[in-house]
Amino acid sequence: MGLETVIVAKSMESNIQTYKDIKTQSDAVLHFLQHLDIEMIDSVLEPNRTYQDFEKNTFVQKLGYALDEFIQSGDTYLNRFPGQCNSEICNYKCKGFTFIGNNSGNYFDLIIDIKEGVVQDIYECSLFKCFNQLVSKNKRIEIDKSALPF
Numbered sequence: 001m002g003l004e005t006v007i008v009a010k011s012m013e014s015n016i017q018t019y020k021d022i023k024t025q026s027d028a029v030l031h032f033l034q035h036l037d038i039e040m041i042d043s044v045l046e047p048n049r050t051y052q053d054f055e056k057n058t059f060v061q062k063l064g065y066a067l068d069e070f071i072q073s074g075d076t077y078l079n080r081f082p083g084q085c086n087s088e089i090c091n092y093k094c095k096g097f098t099f100i101g102n103n104s105g106n107y108f109d110l111i112i113d114i115k116e117g118v119v120q121d122i123y124e125c126s127l128f129k130c131f132n133q134l135v136s137k138n139k140r141i142e143i144d145k146s147a148l149p150f
Contacts, residue, residue, distance in 0.1 A: 023117070024117030024118070025044055025046075025117060025118050025119060026112070026114045026117050026118060026119050027117070028040070028044045029041060029044055029045065029112070029119050029122075030080065030097075030112070032044065033078060033080075033099060033110075034077060034078045034079075034080055034099070035077065035078075036067045036070060036071055036075070036076070036077070036078065038060065038063060038064040038067050041060065041063065042060045045060065045119065046118070046119070049120070049121070050121070051121055051122045051123065052121070052122060052123040052124065052143065052144065053123075059122070059143075062143050062144065063122075063143055066108065066141050066142070066143045069106070069141050070101045070104065070106060070141065073101060073103065073104035073106050074101075074103040074104055075101030075102055075103050075104050075106070076102060076103070077101075077102040078099040078100060078101060078102070079099070079100045079101075079102060080097045080098070080099055081097060081098045081099075081100070081130050081131065081132045081135050082095065082096075082097055082130075082131050082132075083095075083096060083097065083098055083109070083128055083129050083130040083131050083132075084096065084128070084129055084131075085111055085125045085127060085128060085129075086127045086128060086129035087125075087126075087127035090127075091111055091125065094111045094113070094125075095111070095112070096109065096110050096111035096112050096125060096128060097109070097110055097112065098128060098130040098135060098137070100135065100136075100137060101138075104138055104139070105136060105137060105138030105139075106137075106138050106139045106140070106141050107137045107138065107139075107140060107141065108124060108140065108141045108142070108143065109124065109125045109126075109128030109130070109140075110122055110123065110124060110125065111123050111124075111125045111128075124142065124143055124144060
């Protein structure tokens with residue numbers, strides 16, 4: 001067995017351990033968001049859906065730029081904390097998460113609409129209430145304002 005085969009086998013073995021808690025498509029999206037893995041997010045999101053009112057490809061590009069901001073700030077992981085929309089004029093009490101960079105403290109608040117284990121939509125929430133009041137947030141990263149190259 002060559003060295004390359006051993007590396008691939010070890011990589012596959014560790015992935016099986018890492019991915020054992022992923023049972024649904026929504027579990028996968030949350031997992032890969034936390035791990036800043038835009039390629040895997042792209043591969044598991046439903047292709048013929050809009051997210052935050054963008055076509056999937058545009059949303060994934062914008063999300064990718066937002067995740068790059070976390071990475072450029074030294075983050076290797078996003079900690080996830082549950083919460084809900086706190087605005088009575090839009091998506092009041094819709095469930096979502098605050099995602100906070102493990103080193104920078106930068107964050108975004110996302111409503112993630114999940115039905116039967118499948119993500120129906122993902123969108124930012126500017127009036128999000130995190131259930132954990134002790135969470136410390138730094139700079140807000142905005143997906144909608146993430147630059148797209150033209």
